Amino acid sequence: MATPKFILDLRTKIGHDLLWLTGITGVVLNDADEVLLVRRADNGRWSLVAGILEPGEQPAVGLIREIQEETAVEAEIVRLVSMESLPPASYPNGDRVQFLDLCFRCRPLRGEPRVNDDESLDVRWWPLNDLPDLTDRERASIENALSPDPMPVYVTP
Template identity: 85%
Template structure:
């Protein structure tokens, strides 16, 4: 998916300066002990489904939209898993960005995973006991989503 218009409009005003955005991450778990992952087109790595919140969009609604746009799977949000500020980063074009990320546990309700946009090379269910190389943060999100503790994780200092 191309860069959202609201980000392009902001970039016209601020150039490559740091832009604070609301990020969304989905841990979509099915009843076969599998998690839905996408192979990213930009770096070839497997990752959780993620995206950014559009202005005025509710987080759970935005995440369900992102899951469907990227994987063709319709899902429902079950609970908030974590709220955290991610480290600042930059894109190859020089744009600086930092995300406040909301991670949610979700479950699928219909649809088979498939590449549904130009952001992914592959989409599939992965067994929880045989995951590909994920970031430490993504592994932590999965573990938190599997935890019986329903309270979200967040930093207090």
């Protein structure tokens, strides 16, 4: 994922210190029981569409932007699936981050999936019964998005 300019600007001031960011993830499901996945250019893994909110950007608007930028698919938000604070992470250059991730269930409106930026190597629909190797968190996000319970998942005290 390309580093947004606002983060590069912050890094000039805070160096590698922990930076708290808002992440957005989309579980885009079509009527054929398939999920839209991207094969990331940075690590070669298949993944849900995800990104970072720009300052002041609304989460649903930012996710729709990310889906279109990465896959050329126009989508709409169906519902909020989950809110969770992810563990801190470090990048090879020493930058430290921690994300509050907002995951949404989405549905496609129009457009055929294709690589639409330099962040992805491949983009395609995957049958839910034949998914590639995904992280446990991504599999849980898909499972939560498929749940008939409309309430978002979040950690409670």
